[in-house]
Amino acid sequence: MSGPSSRAQRVPTHQGRGWAQDSATSNDWLTSSALDNNWATGLESGTAFLPASTRTSTSSRQALCLWLPTFELRLELVRSPELDTTSVALLSPGESTRRSIWQVSERAYDAGVRPGQLVSQAVSLCTSLTLLEPDPAHYDAAVDTMLEVLTELTPIVEPAGHGRVFLGMDGLGRLFGSPPRLIDRALGSLFQVFPAPLVAATRAGMAPGKFGAWVAAASARSGQPVIVSEEKLTSFFARCPVGALPVDPLVIQRLERLNVQTLGELRRFPEPSLVAQFGEDGKNALAWSTARRIDPVRPWHRPHPIRVSLEFSNPVGLTETLHGALDRLAERALSRPARRGRSVTGVRMGAHLEGGGSWFIETTLREPTSHRERIAAPLRAKMAISPPPKAVETLLLELTSFGAPSAQTSLFDRKTEGGRAAGGYDFNQGEVPVTLRDAVRELKLRLGHSPLYRVVEIDPWSRIPERRHALLSFDP
C-alpha cells in the first residue's frame, strides 16, 4: 500500500497519451483510445456497450476505482495464452473498412505499433503482428460478471468504460475494516471470477469522489493501491497532468499549448479567467483541481433486457437473409410476456461471427414502439452503414430499454388479451393471437416442447438447396 507518494504522478491523459509517453508507469500495456471520462458528465456514464443507467438518489462520496488497462486485450490473451509473449494488437470494434488498431501488447508497442494506427501501417511496422478481431459479446459478459461479483461487496457499483469501475465505499469500513482491507476485499472478489494474471494487473485507487479515485488508480502500480485522504486530496492533485481532467479534449489541448501541464499550475488561474477562456469546462476543471468538486459514486441499474437469438445452420453473409432473421427475432422479442404492456425505446443487435469475434450495433428509437418494423428498420439502416465484417453464425437481438405504454398500446393489449385481435395483421407485427398462444402452451405442457414450426426464408436464391429455407421453432 502506498499513499500519495513523492514520485511524479503519471496519469493517463484524456486522449490516453499519458501512458504511451511513459513506459515506466504503463508497464506493458497501452491503450489507444481515449480513456473516456464521461462519468463526470453524469448522463453518459456506463460503458460503451452497456445501456444507460437509471440513477437513484443513493450515492457514495468515498470512491474506489478499479482499473484494468487494456482490459479487452487482456481478456483475449486469457483466451489465447499462447499469444502472451507475441506481438498482438486488437482491432477497433464496429468498423468494416479501414480498420484501425485499438489496443496493443508491449512487444507490438516496442515494434512501433500504436493504438489508432491503420492496420496497414501497423503490419508494415511489425510483420509478425497478430491481429485479433474484437469480441464485444465476450467483453460484455466479463464486465457483467465483474459487476455482479462486486455488487456483493457494495451495492453502489458504477461502471465507467470497459475495465474501469467505481465502487461506493461509504460505511463499508465498519464491515470490512481499513481502506487497505477494503481494497484487498474488492480485489479478492475479482480473483473469484478472473484469472490471477488479469486481476494482478488491476490498479486500485481510493479517494473522495470519482475524479480523485480515478487519478489515484491511474497513478497506482499493480499491487500497490494508492489511497488518498480528504485532507491530502488537493496536494495530491497538484502534480496530476491536466490531461486527466474529464473535460473536452480541445480544452486540454489548449491548456497544454498555454504550458499549463498540471492541475497545480491550473489552480494558479482565477476562476473568471478560466471561465472566460473555456466556459463551463474551465469552471469544472478548476473545481476538480482544487477538490471543491467531489463526484459521488452512484449506483448503476440496468433494466433487464429481453434477449433473443437465432443460430444459423451455416454461417450467413447475405444481407437479405440477415434482414429476414432480424424480423423473426423482433417478432419473438416482442411476443415475450416480459415485453407486453411496455413499448421499446432502445435495441441492440449483435452477431457471433464465423471464425470467432462478434459484432454489434445499437440504436435508440425515435419514439417508443411495439411494432416490429419500427424496431427493425433503424437496425437495418445501421447495418447498411456498418455491416458484420464476416459471415454470421448466430444473430442476437436485445431490447435494452423500455418506455411506458401509450394509451393506444394499453387499449391494444387489452384487446389482445380479450381474444379479439385480428390474427394475421397482429401476427405479422410480432403479436401472436391469444388463441394460438394458448394452443402452443397446451402442446408444450403435453409434449414438453412446441411442436409447431414456421418456414422461414434463409437464402431463397442460393444454388445450394438446403440453404434456401429452414424451419424455425414457433414458441410465442
Place this chain on the structure above:
Amino acid sequence: MSEPSRSHRPRLKPLGQPKAVTVRADEHGEPVHVRMPGKPARRVAVIREQWRIDDEWWRQAISREYRTVVLDDGKVITLYHDLLDGLWYVQRG
C-alpha cells in the same frame, strides 16, 4: 450482451437436407439404378437435366453434380453425386 445458453438457443432446421441413396452408375458415371432407403431399386428411365455446383471453397468446399432423373415408376427426383466424398444423395428443393 450475453445470450441464452447454446443448448437453449433456437436453431434453424434447414429444409431440403440431402439423404444418402444407393446408386449404380454406368461406365460414364451416369446413374442407372437408384435405391432409396427402405424401397426397392428403380431404374432410371431418363435424365432430364444436369448441372454442377462448385461453391464455398473458402469454407467447406461443395462440389456436386446434380441430375434430375425420371424413374421407371414415373417419379421425378433430384440426385447429386458428391465429388468430394464420392457418394450419391437425393435432395428436394
